[in-house]
Amino acid sequence: MELLQNLAIGFGVAMTPVNLGFALAGALVGTLIGVLPGIGPIATIAMLLPLTFHLEPVSGLIMLAGIFYGAQYGGSTTAILVNLPGETSSVVTCIDGHQMARQGRAGAALAVAALGSFFAGTVATLIIATLAPPLAMVGQSFGAPEYFSLLVLGLIAAVVLAHGSVIKAIGMIILGLLLGLIGTDGNTGGSRFTFGMTRLADGLDFVPMVIGLFGLGEIMVNLTQPGHTRSVVAKKVTGLWLTMQEFRQAWPAVLRGTGLGSVLGVLPGGGATLSSFAAYVFEKKVAKDPSRFGRGAIEGVAGPESANNAGAQTSFIPMLTLGIPGNAVMALMIGALTIHGIQPGPQIMTERPQLFWGMVASMWIGNLMLVIINLPLIGIWVQLLKIPYRVLYLSILLFCGIGVYTVNNSTFDVMMAALFGVLGYIFIKLECEPAPLILGFVLGPLMEDNLRRAMRISSGDPMIFMERPISLGLLIAAAMLLIIVALPAIRSKRAEVFQES
């Protein structure tokens, strides 16, 4: 069994004390920021990118991945106990989770969220292990034209499935692609948009940009909103277990949520948030008595919480196998890889099996840790909710500042981060999501490279994208997505799915 062999390699890497430590660190930080509203996984991973600079690539990735799925666990705690989503992916958990808490069933809600997540995490890890190798083989057989079309499809799908205006999102992708072009053109040696600054000759640095856009921009947005006071449910949570009846009600929802989340996670633009929203809508549809929802239906917690964890994890598949980030977190992962000089793409699995399988194995270990971190230790996390945002944002601000500075010991980088912070604020206020911009920025050089190579293959004839069947198929799929999303009926449905909050 090749799978078992691969997993053995993976566990060998993931079980070293150092990597276990980083998995735990990731899970802890993930839970922490999951619990705290006002800071999400994107900002945190951006903030910690500089730290991974000083680590082995695999340790860094293990930690960053842990933050992402750890946040899915932590987010549910706040949602259930305080009726505030710690993360956007746990918005729907508030609906029934908090009702359960008010009925004195907080323990059951927390238990089902954690156990459902763990089950989903286990299944998702297995899915990655089985699905990734064949996908990477497909990816490796692609030539430049196919790869270019695949990148186009990936970017389009990412904006279609995300929320907000599609046109603005495409605009943000283009903006990201353009920012990615800043610096010296690798093919001709000419410099582009450097404004005569030697600092920009090597291109814009990734870290100051993402820390500015996601870390600092978010602080500014949060501070302009009226202060949200949190009412913590101070009661001690008891009975962290399920009754037989609750168990019977919950497990089919866990299965459905896991399935739905696994599928939606793989799609570009998918991931945790989309999965949880879709799972909630789905649970309501299949329920015998939909009126129970909103009044403490355990399926309304079990489904979405399983789905968001499954989705968070399977969204690693396109990133690890094809080098295509489906969401902003995956774009940051790619950034982390490139910081270490690792070119993401289908070759990662064959060239660096240790890295790939180590990370996959660590996901399962991390999930196991998270159950322990979240269930018995719940009291500690609840206490943390008492930290007011006015203290929290100062800590974020400081970590952003020091983090950016340490990458290159560069004052210029800190200034750039501040500049991107203001830009990030403006983007968010104008409802231009910064996430597509990062996707574009990460993929820009790759796209241009493949475009150039494709043109050389075809002697400058753009019809090559139409003549190659796979490339044509991918482009047709991208075009169809755009047409579908433009249809009025779909448009309103799409708005509805993302509206629930």
Place this chain on the structure above:
Amino acid sequence: MSEGEKKGQPFIPFRWETLARKNVLAGLLFIGVAVIGLWVSRHYPIGTALRMGTGYVPRLLLWILLVLGGVVLLQGLREARAHSETDGERTSILRPIVFVTLSLVAFALAIERLGLVISIVLLIGIGSLASRESKPLETLLTAAVLLAFSVAIFIVGLGLTMPVWPEW
């Protein structure tokens, strides 16, 4: 005076109200970037599709951005009035932006000459002005805790080389 003014609506100069719409601003932002980009790249060699010059891909993207910006702008102009106007929260908008930015600039300027400790104090001090809810004593305490934390993680833990104290 704008002619589309309906009765009963408060009088606001038409131009300004339209400008405040998110899509109008977003469209103008895209168009602005595209125009500046096209101007900056006006001398970049374009080359041919086969032998793409430095300017080929950037200029292509900039034209697409220009068109998209136009579409977003049109959408914004045609929107129903009340929809998507930027919220009237002007009073508190500037404060966070100014002080968050300033705190980082101060940190950046201070770190090399004045060292980590003073830089952190500056960053927290200026940064705390960004929130109206900050309390002096609490900020002081936060600064102390974060100071200890940062030195422990970055200097002791990761062994990074940056000055901790001012260099005379």
